[in-house]
Amino acid sequence: MGSKTFDFSLYAITGENYHPGRELKHVMEQALRGGADIVQLRAKDAPKREVLEQARMLRELTAQYQVPLVINDHLDIALAVSADGVHLGQEDLPLAEARAILGPDKIIGISTHNIAQALEAQAGGADYIGVGPVYPTGTKPGRQAVTTAYVREAAERITIPFVAIGGITLDNVDAVLEAGAKRICAVSAIVGSSDPAEACRAFKHRLREYEALSSPDSASKRIRVNGRDEWTHAGTVQELVGQYGLQGQRIVVELNGVILSKDAWGDTPVSEGAQLELVHFVGGG
Numbered sequence: 001m002g003s004k005t006f007d008f009s010l011y012a013i014t015g016e017n018y019h020p021g022r023e024l025k026h027v028m029e030q031a032l033r034g035g036a037d038i039v040q041l042r043a044k045d046a047p048k049r050e051v052l053e054q055a056r057m058l059r060e061l062t063a064q065y066q067v068p069l070v071i072n073d074h075l076d077i078a079l080a081v082s083a084d085g086v087h088l089g090q091e092d093l094p095l096a097e098a099r100a101i102l103g104p105d106k107i108i109g110i111s112t113h114n115i116a117q118a119l120e121a122q123a124g125g126a127d128y129i130g131v132g133p134v135y136p137t138g139t140k141p142g143r144q145a146v147t148t149a150y151v152r153e154a155a156e157r158i159t160i161p162f163v164a165i166g167g168i169t170l171d172n173v174d175a176v177l178e179a180g181a182k183r184i185c186a187v188s189a190i191v192g193s194s195d196p197a198e199a200c201r202a203f204k205h206r207l208r209e210y211e212a213l214s215s216p217d218s219a220s221k222r223i224r225v226n227g228r229d230e231w232t233h234a235g236t237v238q239e240l241v242g243q244y245g246l247q248g249q250r251i252v253v254e255l256n257g258v259i260l261s262k263d264a265w266g267d268t269p270v271s272e273g274a275q276l277e278l279v280h281f282v283g284g285g
């Protein structure tokens with residue numbers, strides 16, 4: 001790779017404890033096949049020489065897929081294998097020192113747990129920041145969750161790429177995207193899946209759907225959904241419900257203040273300026 005023109009929506013991090021009996025190379029190749037756009041080697045407990053070997057292997061693998069490789073914590077290993085960058089936490093080597101060693105072309109990502117840390121990392125020249133843990137996660141036990149409130153704040157105030165991380169699964173990713181994340185990162189939900197390629201495909205699908213909802217083009221209509229301005233191509237209420245991944249679920253749709261019976265969804269157009277409430281009932285009853 002070598003150049004820093006990078007962008008990504010799905011960030012896959014290694015976690016060998018999540019796939020006993022399956023080789024790291026195989027699992028990460030599956031993630032790449034499924035569409036992971038960036039890979040991080042995170043091996044907290046392995047001896048350094050083993051981390052180096054894994055980094056060499058992943059350097060070769062990610063190069064085949066033309067995807068950037070980032071090394072967690074170990075700047076020396078990143079340099080040794082010509083990785084594309086490093087990821088550093090609040091207690092790791094400070095950003096300024098890392099930048100002085102790595103130079104302007106390497107990617108440096110910084111973990112943040114609040115908006116003050118995010119603004120500091122942005123001002124200090126980070127290439128991206130991690131925002132999390134959004135939810136409690138066994139991958140970082142004991143870490144307090146920052147919740148989607150911080151994701152929302154980051155979406156409003158941070159101008160460099162930020163990636164939401166921590167406890168994100170296919171069951172809760174919509175709430176993270178709804179809060180404004182355009183990039184998400186996962187360990188267990190990808191490498192702990194029995195089918196990492198399918199898990200990545202499913203995450204990418206959700207990311208693309210939200211991207212389409214939030215990026216206007218000449219054919220899209222501005223509407224208001226649950227109090228938020230959105231863009232949509234949906235012709236009918238039925239299509240809109242599908243775009244939000246709510247088909248087959250127990251929901252009530254209110255259009256411009258009037259509850260719309262389910263039979264009418266397919267025939268009711270979504271017009272520019274429409275105001276919708278999609279009320280989703282969770283659980284049985």
Ligand SMILES: Cc1ncc(COP(=O)(O)OP(=O)(O)O)c(N)n1
Nearest residue numbers: 072073087088089090111130165185
């Ligand atoms: C993308 C991304 N975001 C956050 C982290 C966490 O880094 P850190 O806070 O240094 O914790 P460890 O991963 O080192 O335990 C990350 N690795 N990647």
Ligand SMILES: Cc1ncsc1CCOP(=O)(O)O
Nearest residue numbers: 133137139166167186187188
């Ligand atoms: C490394 C890290 N940093 C913040 S949360 C987290 C763990 C993410 O792992 P998972 O996707 O399994 O919750």
Ligand SMILES: [Mg+2]
Nearest residue numbers: 073088089092
């Ligand atoms: Mg770290």
